[in-house]
Amino acid sequence: MEKTKKLVACIAVSTVLGSIHAFSVLIPDWETSLAQSRGSVSFVYSLSLGFLTLAVLFGHHLFRLLTPAQIFILVAAGSGAGLLLAASATSILTVYIAYGVLFGTANGIGYGYALQLAGQIAGKRHAVSMSLVTAFYAVGAVGASPVFQFTSGIGGNKLTLITAATIIFIVCVIASITTAITKTTFESEPAGTVKAISASQRQLRLMLWLVYGTAVTAGLMVIGHAYPILHAKHAATENAAIAPMLVAMGNIIGGLSIGYFAQKFSHKTVLLAFSVLSFCGLIMVAIPAGNLFFLTLFGLTLIGLTLIGLGYGAIIAIYPVVVADRYGKQSSARIYGQIFTAWGLAGLIAPTLSGILFDVSGTYTFSLLLAVALCVVSILVILRRF
Numbered sequence: 001m002e003k004t005k006k007l008v009a010c011i012a013v014s015t016v017l018g019s020i021h022a023f024s025v026l027i028p029d030w031e032t033s034l035a036q037s038r039g040s041v042s043f044v045y046s047l048s049l050g051f052l053t054l055a056v057l058f059g060h061h062l063f064r065l066l067t068p069a070q071i072f073i074l075v076a077a078g079s080g081a082g083l084l085l086a087a088s089a090t091s092i093l094t095v096y097i098a099y100g101v102l103f104g105t106a107n108g109i110g111y112g113y114a115l116q117l118a119g120q121i122a123g124k125r126h127a128v129s130m131s132l133v134t135a136f137y138a139v140g141a142v143g144a145s146p147v148f149q150f151t152s153g154i155g156g157n158k159l160t161l162i163t164a165a166t167i168i169f170i171v172c173v174i175a176s177i178t179t180a181i182t183k184t185t186f187e188s189e190p191a192g193t194v195k196a197i198s199a200s201q202r203q204l205r206l207m208l209w210l211v212y213g214t215a216v217t218a219g220l221m222v223i224g225h226a227y228p229i230l231h232a233k234h235a236a237t238e239n240a241a242i243a244p245m246l247v248a249m250g251n252i253i254g255g256l257s258i259g260y261f262a263q264k265f266s267h268k269t270v271l272l273a274f275s276v277l278s279f280c281g282l283i284m285v286a287i288p289a290g291n292l293f294f295l296t297l298f299g300l301t302l303i304g305l306t307l308i309g310l311g312y313g314a315i316i317a318i319y320p321v322v323v324a325d326r327y328g329k330q331s332s333a334r335i336y337g338q339i340f341t342a343w344g345l346a347g348l349i350a351p352t353l354s355g356i357l358f359d360v361s362g363t364y365t366f367s368l369l370l371a372v373a374l375c376v377v378s379i380l381v382i383l384r385r386f
Contacts, residue, residue: 002182006121007129009175009184010114013072014133016171017079017107017114018140019164020048024227024244025148029157034092038228041092042355045224046348047100048107053344055108060333063113064188068179071113076172078106083165087158099161110172111137112340116333117186119324127321128259134317135255138309141223141248187330204326205339207385211271212319213342214378217350218278218371219312220343222285222305223247224351229285229364230301243305250309258317267322268386271315275382278311279375280304286368316343 023045030041066074082102089095111133118133119126144164151160178184222229223244230243254274261270284304323336354367 003121005178005182006184007118007132009072009178010118010121010129010133011136012171013075013110013175014114015136015140015143016168017075017110018137018248019144019148019168020052020103020107021138021141021223021248022144022148022244023048024223024225025145025152026157026160027225027228029152030092030095033156034089034095036092037355037359039352039355039359042224043352044092044095044100046350046352047096048104049220049347049351050344051101051104052108052111053341053347055105056112056340057337057344059109059112060188060337062109063116063186063333068113068117068184068186069176071109072172072176072179075106075110075113076169076176079103079110079172080165080169082106083161083168087161087165112333112337113186115320116336117184119320119332120187121184126324127262130320130324131255131258131262131317134258134320135252135313138248138251138255138313142245142252145244145248188333201327205335207381208319208322209339209342211378211381211386212315212339213346214374214381215271215275215278215315216312216343217346217374218282218308219247219251219315220347221350221354221367221371222308223312225354225358225364225367226305228358230305232358232364242302246302246305247309247312250306250311251313254310254313254315255317258314258321261314262318262321267318267325268382270318271386272379272382274311274314274318275375275379276311277307278315279372279379281307281309281311282368282372282375286365286372 026044027038027041030036030044031038034041063071079102082098082104085098085102086095089098115130115133118129121129147163148160151163226243226247258270281304284300285308286304287300319339320332320336323339324332327335350367350371353370354364357366358364
């Protein structure tokens with residue numbers, strides 16, 4: 001029972017922090033209220049992903065100093081401050097600092113810690129627990145998308161961000177209390193083993209970094225622009241709102257499935273299968289016009305978005321498991337943080353580049369074709385090097 005409470009606390013924190021990936025719903029209001037271009041507003045999301053990545057990379061140092069309860073209080077304070085400041089912002093610079101830097105950093109600390117703590121709590125069933133934390137990070141995006149759409153319609157981004165700040169703060173405080181009551185501890189990596197990895201493990205780390213970065217670019221580009229991508233294909237506003245939900249739902253299914261697939265198939269097989277799914281989804285979304293069999297362009301786009309989300313969700317869920325299996329759970333936070341920088345680099349570049357290419361061309365076709373090419377690179381590396 002105690003173990004369940006701890007795991008639920010980790011999942012709950014991950015869920016509410018997943019709202020960061022419903023960002024695309026915030027784009028139109030900031031474009032209008034702050035008089036900014038699509039590329040400029042998109043950089044807010046890219047910046048948040050960059051600082052999220054830095055938090056995951058260096059978080060293991062913080063994890064040694066604070067208890068789980070203290071970590072979750074820190075996440076509550078950082079997230080609340082960042083979102084509330086962004087809610088009252090009157091310039092894009094303030095949004096960059098508040099949402100990008102403060103909320104992005106707090107989000108990375110919370111997600112990275114919940115992921116690693118869940119793996120330690122579950123013991124031998126770490127594949128299941130870690131995939132649950134990752135999958136429910138996507139659940140947060142699914143739940144946040146319609147909520148953001150509703151609150152934006154009533155009070156714009158201001159009401160939306162105040163609502164998000166309140167929910168995240170409450171959940172993180174409850175998680176802090178839960179871990180304190182259950183006397184939850186986090187086992188950090190002994191200082192003497194920090195650099196004790198072999199040459200083959202270093203090569204594996206580099207290969208994982210390359211595959212991860214190229215594979216997740218597609219998902220991050222679409223997550224950051226799902227709403228406007230569908231809207232750009234002449235969908236009504238109420239229909240376009242389903243786009244981030246479909247991507248996130250695919251993300252959830254992909255993440256939840258990893259607990260099973262990671263135990264039944266090799267890491268290479270799982271990575272390859274879901275990278276191919278992502279490739280197929282990108283092709284569907286990139287089709288500029290026409291029908292395919294009985295599917296309309298709108299239908300193709302919806303299926304493609306779901307497949308991209310499915311591939312992305314599975315890929316980001318399998319990586320913590322691969323790292324834990326190959327490097328050990330104590331070293332997992334550090335090694336995963338290093339590999340996670342590939343995700344951060346993709347997140348920093350992809351959404352902003354997509355926005356800029358859209359500003360220049362008026363279409364997302366070029367961005368999607370670039371994502372297709374990177375997805376092919378990922379598939380080839382998996383086939384030849386894994």
